[in-house]
Amino acid sequence: MNPQVFFRNRNIFFGDLFLIVASIVGSFVLRLGFGALLIDHAPRAYVMIVVSLLIKPLIYYAFGLYRRVWVYASIQELKLIGVAVTTASLLVFMVIATLQIFPVFPGFSRYVIFIDWLASLISVGGLRFAARIIAESQPGTIGLSASAHHGGRKVIIVGAGDAGVLAVREMQKSARSTNPAAPHLIPVCFLDDDASKQKQEILGVRVVGTLEQLPQAFKKYQADEVIIAIPSAPGPVIRSVTTICRANNVPFRTLPSLPELLGGKLNVSQLREVDITDLLRRQTIHLDDELVGRSLTNRRVLVTGAGGSIGSELCRQIARWRPSELVLLGHGENSIYEIFSELQETHPNLPTYAEIADIRHLDRMSQVFNRHQPEVVFHAAAHKHVGLMEINMQEAVTNNILGTRNLVELSIQNGVDRLVMISSDKAVHPTSIMGATKRVAEMIVLDAAEHAHKSFTVVRFGNVLGSRGSIVPRFKRQIANGGPVTITDPQMKRFFMTIPEAVHLVLQAAAMDGGQSTFILNMGEQIRIVELAEDLIRLSGLEPGKDIEIVFTGAKPGEKLSEELWEEGTLPTPTKHPDVLAVDETRIYQRADLTKIVNELIKSAEVGQVDEIVKHLRKLIPSAAIHSVQTTDVGALL
Numbered sequence: 001m002n003p004q005v006f007f008r009n010r011n012i013f014f015g016d017l018f019l020i021v022a023s024i025v026g027s028f029v030l031r032l033g034f035g036a037l038l039i040d041h042a043p044r045a046y047v048m049i050v051v052s053l054l055i056k057p058l059i060y061y062a063f064g065l066y067r068r069v070w071v072y073a074s075i076q077e078l079k080l081i082g083v084a085v086t087t088a089s090l091l092v093f094m095v096i097a098t099l100q101i102f103p104v105f106p107g108f109s110r111y112v113i114f115i116d117w118l119a120s121l122i123s124v125g126g127l128r129f130a131a132r133i134i135a136e137s138q139p140g141t142i143g144l145s146a147s148a149h150h151g152g153r154k155v156i157i158v159g160a161g162d163a164g165v166l167a168v169r170e171m172q173k174s175a176r177s178t179n180p181a182a183p184h185l186i187p188v189c190f191l192d193d194d195a196s197k198q199k200q201e202i203l204g205v206r207v208v209g210t211l212e213q214l215p216q217a218f219k220k221y222q223a224d225e226v227i228i229a230i231p232s233a234p235g236p237v238i239r240s241v242t243t244i245c246r247a248n249n250v251p252f253r254t255l256p257s258l259p260e261l262l263g264g265k266l267n268v269s270q271l272r273e274v275d276i277t278d279l280l281r282r283q284t285i286h287l288d289d290e291l292v293g294r295s296l297t298n299r300r301v302l303v304t305g306a307g308g309s310i311g312s313e314l315c316r317q318i319a320r321w322r323p324s325e326l327v328l329l330g331h332g333e334n335s336i337y338e339i340f341s342e343l344q345e346t347h348p349n350l351p352t353y354a355e356i357a358d359i360r361h362l363d364r365m366s367q368v369f370n371r372h373q374p375e376v377v378f379h380a381a382a383h384k385h386v387g388l389m390e391i392n393m394q395e396a397v398t399n400n401i402l403g404t405r406n407l408v409e410l411s412i413q414n415g416v417d418r419l420v421m422i423s424s425d426k427a428v429h430p431t432s433i434m435g436a437t438k439r440v441a442e443m444i445v446l447d448a449a450e451h452a453h454k455s456f457t458v459v460r461f462g463n464v465l466g467s468r469g470s471i472v473p474r475f476k477r478q479i480a481n482g483g484p485v486t487i488t489d490p491q492m493k494r495f496f497m498t499i500p501e502a503v504h505l506v507l508q509a510a511a512m513d514g515g516q517s518t519f520i521l522n523m524g525e526q527i528r529i530v531e532l533a534e535d536l537i538r539l540s541g542l543e544p545g546k547d548i549e550i551v552f553t554g555a556k557p558g559e560k561l562s563e564e565l566w567e568e569g570t571l572p573t574p575t576k577h578p579d580v581l582a583v584d585e586t587r588i589y590q591r592a593d594l595t596k597i598v599n600e601l602i603k604s605a606e607v608g609q610v611d612e613i614v615k616h617l618r619k620l621i622p623s624a625a626i627h628s629v630q631t632t633d634v635g636a637l638l
Contacts, residue, residue, distance in 0.1 A: 059088035160192035164229035302374035305381030307335025309467035359403030397605035400437035432558030462495025495523035
């Protein structure tokens with residue numbers, strides 16, 4: 001019989017009525033024994049039964065004990081039962097105590113109330129958890145072999161922690177609640193490197209070994225799929241598992257990473273395909289929650305470029321810290337609409353505002369600042385595509401430099417406590433117009449911080465995987481089209497970090513005391529682009545050089561073979577966080593000189609004097625190796 005039918009809440013209600021009576025009768029028997037004394041107290045028992053039948057079902061209903069599917073009961077439901085039963089027993093006791101003014105109740109034993117409470121706790125909880133016990137003993141649930149499931153897929157769970165347990169529980173619920181003829185997932189075993197979990201059973205599923213024993217588990221259990229359920233697992237662990245799966249021709253999926261969960265994009269019950277971000281995932285990044293909380297909670301926060309890859313992720317993670325107001329500012333209305341709609345759904349109680357504005361327009365930006373009076377500003381708005389900015393220098397200057405100057409000036413005028421500019425490793429020894437304009441923007445922020453004594457900082461990091469205009473989406477398109485995958489140079493390498501990881505550390509750096517500083521995110525080792533392409537090809541189920549060719553096209557204007565995160569001769573210093581470093585790079589110009597050259601640069605951009613733009617940028621950044629690009633062939637630059 002289906003336990004969900006048998007344990008419907010109306011049947012549980014009638015069961016409660018019977019158990020209320022049985023509990024009271026049992027309490028009197030246990031306290032008084034059989035005989036004349038029990039008969040003498042019968043009137044008290046009758047009255048207590050009536051009072052309990054009137055009070056207890058109402059209290060149970062008020063606490064939701066008749067609105068739950070008890071075949072899925074958990075510890076949370078057990079706590080709820082305890083509170084409901086205790087509340088009901090206290091009310092019964094209060095009514096009985098009041099009734100003692102009548103002659104029938106003098107000498108009423110309080111031990112009976114206590115025994116009844118204990119018996120009610122056991123009976124009410126037992127009745128409901130019997131539903132789960134019976135459900136889990138039915139075919140199609142815990143501990144059965146896959147042969148008992150028509151169309152089921154046998155799954156090995158890598159990771160026996162909280163996420164793995166939740167994944168198994170979801171599979172078991174699905175097996176009980178869906179059509180038995182429909183395909184579903186059957187967990188056959190756990191693998192986990194924790195020695196204390198070996199040979200243990202969790203929800204009826206056994207931990208049979210470590211990750212190294214995955215090949216043996218394939219042979220023993222004939223698994224159809226592997227699920228990687230370790231949100232905090234670093235990239236090498238994910239890579240090891242996926243390599244073994246590919247060698248055995250077994251599909252694999254994963255649960256979201258910890259930064260994804262913190263960003264609110266996914267929840268821990270959602271499976272997805274393993275992608276390149278998982279293979280490059282770093283060790284779990286730990287935030288100083290108290291420090292970040294102080295900088296964001298109950299503060300008015302403005303994010304520029306809020307529709308972009310970094311800006312939108314900033315908004316997602318900032319929303320977790322419950323600012324008093326979050327303002328999303330961007331030039332593209334569609335991208336702002338998307339992140340605004342998402343936050344409305346995920347954080348409906350957060351006051352969120354969408355402002356369509358261009359940071360180059362000082363008057364419009366002044367209106368935004370006057371309206372919202374932000375206390376914290378994250379500046380993520382920028383033109384960032386290296387190739388396009390080589391032939392659109394004017395736009396790079398006005399957006400990245402003029403826009404930043406506008407934002408800094410308004411922040412000072414409106415008393416902004418903290419401003420954080422998102423910068424790039426391309427700002428170090430820049431060889432591109434984009435990198436050079438970002439470096440000048442850094443100089444403007446740090447100069448203002450020094451003279452206004454404000455906590456204005458720069459956070460500099462390398463490439464982020466999957467961001468708009470990055471190479472990963474382009475490689476994926478090329479693979480989907482059958483190749484070839486094009487790379488400029490076999491020695492080309494870059495720093496990489498996932499978007500959630502980068503934003504995670506930006507928030508940490510932003511909360512640090514050290515305004516007027518440039519913070520560098522620890523990006524780890526640079527990764528060869530050709531290796532990145534090979535990983536993407538393999539994740540698509542293909543082989544590099546066999547199914548998909550890799551073609552080298554030669555370096556393009558503005559490109560470097562490798563990147564740097566700080567100037568040569570600069571010594572980064574550690575901060576309180578192991579993945580955030582601070583650098584104090586030499587100031588080249590005094591404020592007056594910097595202001596003069598920047599003004600000339602902006603004027604040159606506004607009238608389209610390309611050669612003058614290059615001249616001013618070289619003057620501002622002696623280490624820059626930038627040139628005027630003579631071609632108008634966009635394809636040659638992308």
